[in-house]
Amino acid sequence: MAYVITQACCNDASCIPVCPVNCIHPTPDEAPFMRTEMLHIDPEACIDCGACVEECPVEAIVAEDELTEEEEPYRELNADYFRVHPFDGAPPDFESPGPVEDLADLRVAIVGSGPSAFFAAMALDDLRGPVVQMYERLYTPFGLVRYGVAPDHQTTKAVTRQFASLHRSKTFTLNLGVEVGKHVSHEELLAHNHAVVYAVGASSDRRMEIAGEDLPGSHAATEFVGWYNGHPDHTHHTFDLSGTRAVIVGNGNVALDVARILLSDPEHLHTDSDIADHALEALRNSRIKEVVVVGRRGIAQAGYTNPEMIALCNLPDVDVIFDPSEVRTDDVVQHVLDDEETESSVDFKVRFAQEHAGTGTGRSKRLVMRFLASPMRIHGEGRVESVEIALNRLEVDDDGSVSATATGATDVIDTGLVFRSVGYRGVAVPGVPFDERRGVIANEHGRVIDPETREQLRGVYTTGWIKRGPSGAIGTNKKCADDVVKSLVEDFLAETLDSPASSQEDLDETIASRQPDRLDFEDWTRLDRAEREAGGSRGRPRIKFIDAGTMLDVVRSGRQALDI
Numbered sequence: 001m002a003y004v005i006t007q008a009c010c011n012d013a014s015c016i017p018v019c020p021v022n023c024i025h026p027t028p029d030e031a032p033f034m035r036t037e038m039l040h041i042d043p044e045a046c047i048d049c050g051a052c053v054e055e056c057p058v059e060a061i062v063a064e065d066e067l068t069e070e071e072e073p074y075r076e077l078n079a080d081y082f083r084v085h086p087f088d089g090a091p092p093d094f095e096s097p098g099p100v101e102d103l104a105d106l107r108v109a110i111v112g113s114g115p116s117a118f119f120a121a122m123a124l125d126d127l128r129g130p131v132v133q134m135y136e137r138l139y140t141p142f143g144l145v146r147y148g149v150a151p152d153h154q155t156t157k158a159v160t161r162q163f164a165s166l167h168r169s170k171t172f173t174l175n176l177g178v179e180v181g182k183h184v185s186h187e188e189l190l191a192h193n194h195a196v197v198y199a200v201g202a203s204s205d206r207r208m209e210i211a212g213e214d215l216p217g218s219h220a221a222t223e224f225v226g227w228y229n230g231h232p233d234h235t236h237h238t239f240d241l242s243g244t245r246a247v248i249v250g251n252g253n254v255a256l257d258v259a260r261i262l263l264s265d266p267e268h269l270h271t272d273s274d275i276a277d278h279a280l281e282a283l284r285n286s287r288i289k290e291v292v293v294v295g296r297r298g299i300a301q302a303g304y305t306n307p308e309m310i311a312l313c314n315l316p317d318v319d320v321i322f323d324p325s326e327v328r329t330d331d332v333v334q335h336v337l338d339d340e341e342t343e344s345s346v347d348f349k350v351r352f353a354q355e356h357a358g359t360g361t362g363r364s365k366r367l368v369m370r371f372l373a374s375p376m377r378i379h380g381e382g383r384v385e386s387v388e389i390a391l392n393r394l395e396v397d398d399d400g401s402v403s404a405t406a407t408g409a410t411d412v413i414d415t416g417l418v419f420r421s422v423g424y425r426g427v428a429v430p431g432v433p434f435d436e437r438r439g440v441i442a443n444e445h446g447r448v449i450d451p452e453t454r455e456q457l458r459g460v461y462t463t464g465w466i467k468r469g470p471s472g473a474i475g476t477n478k479k480c481a482d483d484v485v486k487s488l489v490e491d492f493l494a495e496t497l498d499s500p501a502s503s504q505e506d507l508d509e510t511i512a513s514r515q516p517d518r519l520d521f522e523d524w525t526r527l528d529r530a531e532r533e534a535g536g537s538r539g540r541p542r543i544k545f546i547d548a549g550t551m552l553d554v555v556r557s558g559r560q561a562l563d564i
């Protein structure tokens with residue numbers, strides 16, 4: 001019997017070091033790691049020791065004889081990886097930790113508190129010495145794990161448990177409600193630290209740049225995601241769910257998350273998710289029966305990952321519709337599958353779509369996957385009434401890449417609700433060089449640079465989505481953060497970083513004068529506990545606090561109880 005990695009895998013690679021036979025791949029030092037949709041266990045090599053199960057923060061590893069019917073596709077998905085990347089039986093090759101240097105003087109500020117920020121803080125904490133201050137603009141930590149990851153993916157959200165270990169660290173401080181650029185400037189942070197690491201994520205979105213995009217009824221998926229997850233910046237939005245069809249432009253995982261939330265049974269969302277109360281109420285009154293997901297290119301280029309599609313196909317009462325003519329293996333698809341660079345996940349994706357192609361089984365709701373279609377304009381008198389799409393065909397270019405070309409044919413999809421899900425985009429932090437074209441902080445391997453001269457800005461680093469752009473799972477940020485911390489420590493030991501000009505106490509005083517309501521890790525544990533207790537009393541995993549006033553009240557009464 002072997003073990004199998006399933007849906008919740010977030011690529012954090014915690015399982016790899018404990019595997020005695022090195023049969024979990026790709027490892028962070030293997031080329032496919034940064035683009036893999038999940039990790040895989042080789043069923044032929046696994047010796048069934050179970051060591052990896054304990055290490056997995058999201059309970060993604062399951063014994064193959066305990067796979068549920070819904071999890072069955074993962075058996076094939078795991079095995080497939082090793083057909084393209086055969087297991088070579090090589091023993092694990094872990095980097096041995098270098099000699100322990102004296103890092104006790106090193107002071108680092110980390111901006112943001114999403115996965116990349118916490119992975120960077122944990123890497124620094126492992127070095128035992130560096131003093132780390134983390135600054136987060138919201139009153140709650142964990143970035144997109146709290147406000148992006150879908151509310152019905154509770155096991156994925158459990159990844160934050162490993163970050164809680166920093167609560168006990170004497171050299172780590174979490175500052176919540178402190179926005180860099182508002183309560184403290186980049187220059188002030190840099191003057192008080194050897195290094196500043198920007199891990200601010202990608203909070204904005206890309207536009208479609210088509211006519212009608214700003215009509216009422218046309219929204220960014222980022223707004224809907226923030227709204228259903230209770231993000232304070234997005235709770236004011238309203239979405240008209242009175243029509244029967246919604247259209248989502250783009251077919252990445254965010255698009256599929258939005259589709260799943262729109263089509264899920266609200267009673268399931270009540271018991272198995274921490275969806276915001278206002279969203280749950282709106283979804284209970286929703287009349288949406290069909291969601292059409294529109295992708296510019298073909299099935300082999302689809303942006304979603306297999307686990308996301310498997311989750312959708314497991315929704316009760318929802319037919320997932322693939323048009324057989326759009327997902328067949330034509331010459332272009334065959335060209336992609338024959339390419340030795342093509343990952344096994346693409347092969348699986350094509351096969352899975354072909355196996356599910358058809359007109360559905362008459363369930364009450366439908367997800368319609370449309371390929372080879374680009375939005376041209378959104379029509380409507382005063383609000384969205386339809387989306388016009390151009391139909392495409394695929395061509396193999398001279399360099400072997402595949403591109404979409406309009407055939408000249410068009411189609412119109414009637415709908416009152418359109419979401420664009422064509423990519424997240426970073427937002428500039430005042431004083432920090434920004435690459436407008438890519439929507440990321442200008443950097444070379446995480447060292448922030450002046451985009452004109454390409455010279456490194458001493459002591460300034462970046463990691464996560466604001467460094468690489470909006471791609472990769474939660475755990476992908478771990479390797480990214482580890483690499484940046486390695487560079488930072490190298491620079492510190494090479495004595496190329498400026499020493500702090502004054503004490504942390506001075507900086508704390510300055511920040512307190514501008515933001516008297518700063519919260520810390522202990523305050524967050526109070527909020528966390530209160531949210532869970534509120535959820536428990538209503539049969540839910542948690543009920544999120546939405547507005548800052550309530551959060552501050554809960555924290556104050558918690559502090560008063562302890563007479564702080």
Ligand SMILES: Cc1cc2nc3c(=O)[nH]c(=O)nc-3n(C[C@H](O)[C@H](O)[C@H](O)COP(=O)(O)OP(=O)(O)OC[C@H]3O[C@@H](n4cnc5c(N)ncnc54)[C@H](O)[C@@H]3O)c2cc1C
Binds near residue numbers: 116141201463
């Ligand atoms: C809708 C959605 C669903 C996803 N689902 C999954 C999933 O199921 N599984 C999975 O593995 N991955 C998932 N991901 C990917 C995962 O969330 C990202 O890989 C990860 O969150 C990126 O981490 P980050 O730290 O770079 O950015 P973020 O998580 O965005 O964190 C950035 C933090 O910086 C803070 N910040 C921004 N500006 C400032 C400032 N000026 N001062 C102080 N703080 C600031 C923000 O408030 C935020 O808390 C999903 C992503 C999205 C968008």
Ligand code: SF4
Binds near residue numbers: 018023024049053
């Ligand atoms: S069960 Fe043991 S051998 Fe199998 S993948 Fe996990 S750690 Fe490796």
Ligand code: SF4
Binds near residue numbers: 008009060
């Ligand atoms: S979440 Fe991490 S520990 Fe769990 S299977 Fe995926 S990579 Fe391994």
